[in-house]
Amino acid sequence: MMISYSRSATVAAALLLTVIHIVCAQTILLNNSTVPANESTIAPAVDNVSAQASNSTADLFHGETQQLTDAVLANLTDLELSNVTLFSFQNDSDPAGNLSARSSSFGRCKTYPGDFLWPSDLLWKLFDILLGKALIKTVPYASSCYDSFGDYDKDRCEFITANWINASIYHTEDPTSVNAVLFQGATCMPPGLAASSTGCTLGGYPTYAVAVRNVAQVQLAVNLARNLNLRLVIKNTGHDFGAKSVGMGALSIWTHNLKDIRFFSHYRQDSYSGPAFKLGTGVQGFEAYEAARQNNVTLVGGEGRTVGVMGGYILGGGHSPLSSLYGMGTDQVLSMEVVTADGRFITANRNSNPDLFWALRGGGGSTFGVVTSIVVKAHPKIKVTTLTYAFETGPKVTPEQFWAALRAYFDGFITYTDAGNYEYFRISKGLDGGFKTDMGPWFAPGMSKAELKALVAPLFNKFKALGIEIQPIYKEYDDYYGAWFESFPVEPWGSDTIRQGSRLFPRSNWQDSAKLNATFDAIKSIVEEGAYVLAFNVAASPKAGFPDNAVNPAWRETVLHAIIAQLWDMKATEADIKAASDKLTFDWLQRWRDVSPGAGAYMSESDYIEPNYTQAFYGTKYPRLYQLKQRYDRHGVFYAHSAVGSEDWQMSEMILGNLPSQNSKLCRL
Template sequence: MSSVRSLLAAALLLPLGLQLGSAQTIVVDDKTLPADNKTVAPAAEPVSPDATNASAPLLPAETVQLTDSVLANLTDLQLSNISLFSFDNGSAVAKRSLFSGCKTYPGDLLWPSQIVWDVFNLLLGGALIKTVPFASPCYQDFHNYDAAKCAYLTNNWSNYSYMHTDDPTSINAVLFEGLTCMPPAINVGETSCTVGGYPEYAVAISNVAQIQLAVNLARNLNLRLVVKNTGHDFGAKSTGKGALSIWTHHLKSIQFYQNYRDGSYRGPAFKLGSGVQAYEIYEAANQYGVTVVGGEGQTVGVTGGYVLGGGHSPLSSLYGMAADQVLSMEVVTADGRFLTTSPTSYPDLFWALCGGGGSTYGVVTSLVVKAYPKLPVTTLTYVLQTGPSVTADQFWAALRAFFEGFIEYTDAGNYEYFRIQNLGGGQYYSDMGPWFAPNMTKAQLQALVAPLFARFAEIGIDVTPTYTEYSNFYDAWKASFPLEPWGSNAIRQASRLLPRANWQDPAKFNATFDALRSVVEDGGYVIAFNIAANPKGGYPDNAVNPAWRETVMHCIVAALWNPAGSAADAKAASDTLTFDWMQRLRDVSPGAGAYMSESDYIEPNFQQAFWGSKYAKAYQLKQKWDPLGVFYAQNAVGSEDWKMSEMIMGNLPSQNSKLCRK
C-alpha cells in the first residue's frame, strides 16, 4: 500500500501544465525528495509538430505525449506502481487473467481501488469521467432526478442524435447494452437506472498522452477497453460492462493543405482529428472550395469507426470508400506507443486500419485524407405508393423497373438512397430520398431517368419528381439528409451487399428481386442504397471488404416490434431477421458480404461476410499488433477469440456481461 500512496503523493504534483519550483519537496516512502522539473515531470511532455514520418505536421493534441523520459522521471522517484502506466507489461496481464481468463471487472479482487482511479485522473489532468448514464435524470438512482430534463430526453431521445453523440457514453445500439437506463416512457416498465453495460469510466481525450495513459493502464490492469467517438455503430462497439472508454469526440482539429505531397499523391488534402463529424468536415471542405468523401449521416464520426470500417458515401460511386481516401494516420497502438502509419511507414498496420474496423488495432488520433475539386450536384425525390389508383402489383412492377437500372446509374456516378415499407393491408410505400447525382446538371439527370419515368407511365403510375440543382456538395448534402433515428429499444438491423453479377444474370436478378420483395411483404423494413464502390480511377489495396468492389446495392433490413409487447414477440422478430429474412438474401448472393458498421449483430460467419478473402491477413495483423487482446469489439477482427458471459433473447451477446477468453 505504501507504494500506491507514494504514487498518489507524486501524482498530486503532476496535473498537466503544473510548474514546480526548485525549492519544493515531496515525501515518498518516508523519504524527503526534491520536486522540480528535473525530478517530477508532468504526465506528458511537448513534442515538436514535425516529429512524424508523414508530410503533415502533428496536430496540437498530438504534440502532447507520454514518453519514456516522463516515466523515467517517475521511476527515479522509486514509485514502484508506475508500472501501471508503463508501455509494455504483458506479464502483468497474464497474472491478472490467470484465474478466470476474463477481463477485470468491478467487484473482482483485482479491480483497481479508488486511489488508483484518483491517481489516473491526476495524471490525465482531470479528464476522467465516472459514468452517469444519459437518462439518469429520469430516476433517483444517481441523485440527479430532474423531471424537466427527463421530459426533454424523452421527447428527443429518438430523433436528436447530436444530444447523444455529445455524451461520453451514450450509444445508438441500446438493445445490446442491456437497456439499463432509458427514459421509462420509452422503455416501458423501467423502474431503475444502472451503469449496466456502459463503461465504468471514460476519458475525455484532449491529447495523445491521455490516450497512452488509458491504453497502458487498461493493458497492465487487464481492464476492458473501448473507444467512442459518436456511438453510431449498429453493433455497440463503443460500450461494454466494466470498461474504460477512450472518448475521442473532442479531437476536432481540421487543417487544410492546398498542395499536399505525399508518396505519389499531389493535390488538396485535410488532416483531421479523430473526433471530426460529417457536418464539420463538410462545412470545412465547402469553405475551402473542395469536396471530401464522407457519410450521409449528419453526426457520424467521419474520422472514427466510420472510415476505419470502410465508410460508404454518397460519393462512393465516383471515388470509392472513405478508407480509400486516407493517405496517413496517427495512432496509439496496444503497447501505448504513438506511431505514424502510411503506405511507407508501418504499411501493414496502415493496410489493416483502412477498413479493418474500429476498436481493433489501435486508437487513431488523426488522419490525412484526399480532397477533390468542388462539384455540382443535382438531387431527385419522388414517391411510389399504393392507393386507389395504384395496386400492389403496379407498385412492385415500378420498383422492379427502378432496380433494373442499378448498373447504369452507378456507372454514371449516381447514388440512390431509398426506403421500402409494408404499410399493412396490402399497401406499400417507397420514397426516394434522395437520388444523388454528383457532377450532373438537372438536364443530365432528367435524361438519365427519362426511360425510368416512361416505364412508370406504362405501368400506370403517375410520379411527380422534384429536381434540385446545387453548385456544391455541401448544400446538396445538408438539404437532403436529415438527422436519423437513434436509440430504439425495439429494433434490430442487418445488411447485405448485393453484387453486380446478380443484375447481369436475368435468373439471378429475378431471384434477388423476389427475395427482397418477399421480405418486405412479410414485414421487413428496408433502407437501401444503389451504390458501387468500384471507381473508374481504381482504389488502393487495403482491408476494405472486397464485396464492396462488386456491389451495386447495399440493403439494410430492419425488424421492429412493440416495445411494450412480450419478450417472446421480441425474440421472434429478432430471430426472423437473422435466420429467415437475411438468409433469403444470403441465399441469392452466396460468397458476397455485408457492411460491418451496419450489420447483423450475430451475422453468421462474420469473418467472411465483413472481410471475405482479406480476413486471414487482417487476423494475422491483429495478433501482431495486439497480441494481448487489449482492443475488443463485437464482430471485430479477432473477436471470435472472446465470448460474453450472458445473452439477450437467448442468442445476442450482452455487453452488460463479462468478456472472457474462449
C-alpha cells in the first residue's frame, strides 16, 4: 500500500485499516521469520549497522548503529500487508513530493487533535510499540499542583514550587518543560508563581514526546510526523528564550538521553589533527566539562551548567567564556550525525553533505534535521583567573560617579577581548532609584593573577580617581573547569512575568568616539527607565581565524553582547503587561538598533518578535540558508519560531496582540 496524497479520505481510511491490522495481528513477518506480534518482538526491529559510518571519521555510538532501514520497513508487516506506510521514508517520486499536491491533501495547517488524519489511539499504541515503549503522553511538570491530570500531590507540588525558578536541573529532566513559559501560554505553573493560576492544561506543550535513545526512534518520529503532517518539535533541555521546543498538538523528539561521550587523544580529519570529543546531543554543559577535565583538555561551551551544549546551543552558534580565544562553540565542530526531514540518517562534514554541514553550524536548531552526535575539537588544558567586584550609588557614590566609572570600563572593551578575556556583568536600577553593577565574573583564560591585575590596573586607577572604591576578588585556577564551576551557578528557569531581547554591538562603535557616546547613552537611558541589563564583553573573531559556516556575521564584529530584561508585577493588568512588552521591542531595543545599524542579535537570547529577524539573526547568510532549507526540508517538517523558513508559517493566535502563541495552530501562509 502506498500513500496517495491526492485522495486524503481514502488514504485516511486505508491508514486506519493498516493500523488495526498490525495491532490486532497475532503474528508478523520479521527478518523473514514469522514471530508473535508483541512489544518484545516489534521494538527491536532495527538494523544494527556497522559502527563505522561510511562518511564519518568517528565510529558511530551504539544507539546510532540502531537504524530504521528500507529492509526493516519491509519486514514490519503481517502476512497480509506489504509495508508499514505511515513510517516510510520520503519518496520523491510520490505525488507527496509535490508541495501543492501535499497542501491540497492536508490543508494549510498542521494536523491537530480532532482533525481527520490525527492519529488514533491504536496508531499511537503501534508507534509506541515500534519505539520500544519510548512514547510519553505529556503531563505538564506542575500538574501535581492541580487535579486536571489525576496526579495531585501536595508534597510534590510544594517541592516543584520551591524549586521552580532556581533549579533548572529538575526542569531539564522533564520531557516537555521549557523556559519560555509565557509563549507556551503559562497554562500549568505552580499556584503563586504565575500571573494567572486557574488550573493546569496542556496548552502549548506537545501532546506526545519520544524519549529517544537511538537513531531508529528519531527516524520513526520524523517519518510519522512528515507522513501525517504533524507538527514536530525538538527538545533537548528546554533552555530557550524563543519557545522553539514547544507547540500545541505537536510530537516532540526529546534528545536529552543521548549522553554518549567518547574522547580521541589523536583525532585526524581534513586539516585538523589533535584531541577531540564525540558527544551525543543530550550531553549537558557540566557533563562535557567534566569529561574534558578528566582527559586534561578544554572544551568550548557556554556558561550554563544544565544547557545541552551539543544541541540547540551549538547549532545556533554558541557564545562561550572562551570565545575571545577560540571563537564560537560551533566553530569547533568537525562532523555531525543527523536525521534529515526525509527520515534518512547521514553524516555531515566538509566532505560529506558539505552544504548541510555549513548550515548546521550556526543556522539554528530544529531547522534542518535532528542531530544525534557531534565531533568537536578539544583544546589544551588552560589556566584561568577570575575577578569579581561590584559598586553602586549611595552616600559616597553619586549617579554621575557611577556612570562615569561604568563608562571607563566600557572604554576598554577592545583591549580586553583582544587579550582573550570575557566579562559577564549586570547593570540595574534599584527600588530606591539608585544604580548598581556587578562583575560576575571577569573571566581571563590563559592568564595568571598577576597578568590580569596588570590588565585591569589602568581601569581600577580610573575608578579610584572617580571616587569609586571596590574590593576586587581574584581567583586563579589551573584549569577551565574549576573557574567555570565556581563562577556560574545553576541558571534560573521560566517566569511569565518577563520578556527579554538582545543586541550585538560592533567593534566599530568603539573605534569612533561619537558612536561610542551614542552606544553608551542608549544603554544608560534604558537602565534609568528600569530595564535590567545583563551583558558580555566578548568577541568571536579569534586571532587564529574561524571556519566558513552559518554563524551570524555580526558575531565576527562584536565586542558587546547585551541582553535587556523587562519585568512586570504578577498582578499587573493585561494593558500594563502589553505596554511593558511593547516597550521592550519597540522602544528600548529600538534605541540599541538605532546605534548599531546593520549589526544583529543572538538568536538564542533574542527578542521573541525581533523586527527583520532574518537579517538580525542570520545577516548575509540568510539567502543561502533559506535555499538549503528548501532543499533539505521543502515540506516544513521542522519548524521553530524565527528559524530559517519560519516566515512561510504563522501561528493562528497571538498573546498581547503581537506575540505568536505556541498554544495555537501552525499554518502555512
